[in-house]
Amino acid sequence: MPLLPSGAPASGTVPPALDGHVLLQVKTTGPAPLGDVSPVDGGLVFCGRRAADNAAEALREDGFTGPVLIDPSAYERHVATPERPFVTGQGSLLAEDGLQEELERQRERKATVALTPTAFLKAGDRASLEAVAERASDLGGDDVLLALPLDMDWLRGSRHHDLIALLPRIALPKALILCAPRDPLSSMSAARNLREVISSAPGIGLLRSDLAALDAMVHGAGFAAVGDSASARHGPVPGGRGAPRPRRDPAVLFPRALSYHYGETLATAFEGATEVPRCHCAPCREWGAAHGTADGLRPLTSFTDSADRADAHRHNHAAWSMIWDYVMAAPDENEAARRWGLCCERALPTLSAANEAAGRPGNPLKPPPALRVWAASRGRSRRR
Ligand SMILES: [Zn+2]
The missing domain is CATH 3.20.20 (TIM Barrel)
Known part of the structure; x- marks a missing residue:
């Protein structure tokens, strides 16, 4: 994978050791x-x-x-x-x-x-x-x-x-x-x-x-x-106003939906559903092999306890790395931006379909507001 899309100029304001990382x-x-x-x-x-x-x-x-x-x-x-x-x-x-x-x-x-x-x-x-x-x-x-x-x-x-x-x-x-x-x-x-x-x-x-x-x-x-x-994933506000209480279940990245959801939210949403989202990232394949799942993959509904936290973090890192690898394998920066935009566009219907498959009232899998912005425009990189 290239560090930068070919032809992307390095900026003098980026520490070389971090450029493109x-x-x-x-x-x-x-x-x-x-x-x-x-x-x-x-x-x-x-x-x-x-x-x-x-x-x-x-x-x-x-x-x-x-x-x-x-x-x-x-x-x-x-x-x-x-x-x-x-x-x-x-x-x-x-x-x-x-x-x-x-x-x-x-x-x-x-x-x-x-x-x-x-x-x-x-x-x-x-x-x-x-x-x-x-x-x-x-x-x-x-x-x-x-x-x-x-x-x-x-x-x-x-x-x-x-x-x-x-x-x-x-x-x-x-x-x-x-x-x-x-x-x-x-x-x-x-x-x-x-x-x-x-x-x-x-x-x-x-x-x-x-x-x-x-x-x-x-x-x-x-x-x-x-x-x-x-x-x-964000800094706190000094004084800690309104900080949420820690939860038992880890946040899990739903890769195709480009959004994090708590493990329990995913498990509850798909309880009894025939179609459950599954992940093919390397750590999830390891889990699938160890647990003998039919397709070798891991259901995203299986991260419900604090004991699943380290697995969830490995999955999250592997999942966004796969997405980023796909974006950065583009031949130039405009194509990289287009690929990212397509991933975002695809995420919204993915979430709608997942809510439909889950069949729960109130569509419990909510898209983050930022995703609507990212999906709405396929902006060009302005790193020039
Ligand atoms: Zn995974």
Whole structure:
């Protein structure tokens, strides 16, 4: 698989080690399929309070040779102010915010590039955003990645125009992280506005995301990361307002429907149905062989318990990797965008058919609002 569609120009604002990569973002290492990640076109981003320890462990024990990022995740606990846009939580001898020392700590941990400890940027807080940009301009070296953890409300109304105006002026490689109590792309307008922002800053990254990472990649992003668990598919809001309670059943990617559904939701929906969606990804084939299923595949209704979590995460990673492999096997970037658009178009009728096959009232398998946006337009990559 090519790293980039042939003819796609590399952008000067993308760290070369990340260019064209879709990484796995991990908060809790236990159920994460670290051994399945490709060092060639994938990689790992560790986030949360244990990010540094988890990264060091993965590097030491598995000898992973692909890109590894350590997201200090300052935005999980701290809100940015114009005076204090970066927060390390540790004292510094050199500067009040300890920014350089935090970056150095990541380098010592063998991070591929060092990610800034940017605090949470409240929607519409242009002063803090500008302070981030200004302080970032002081940072030297070609191994620093500016993290921009944004309140999801930056994508509502016309606030995203401030991002579009400012982002291209920041010369440092940069990556967006969307923060919300739940899905940051819970409205079609947010998904549409995110595309506009990504397209306005070619080469930018989108970290800690879901399948929006793939949509971003065909609309100008230089690299992206898909979360292993729900808590790694978006950032939280400091203070934790409205965070959902953890569930026993894992979220399962329904590959042809390009959407995540809880294992119990899938099992209940198809209870008694004759047609149940089945998966042919490598981990699911392994499971099918071990359980002697007639077609060697695994039903998507079989991930109902916390004991199925690691299997579900392996399946999820394998499933989106298969989709991405198909998109990236395109001969050029326009064809890649077309392929992604076709996958999205096909997903909506797939979900309708699945609801029909399940025969439950209320159509329990809901399409994510972003999918309607991705399916509605086959945009061209603007990474030029
Ligand atoms: Zn599978």
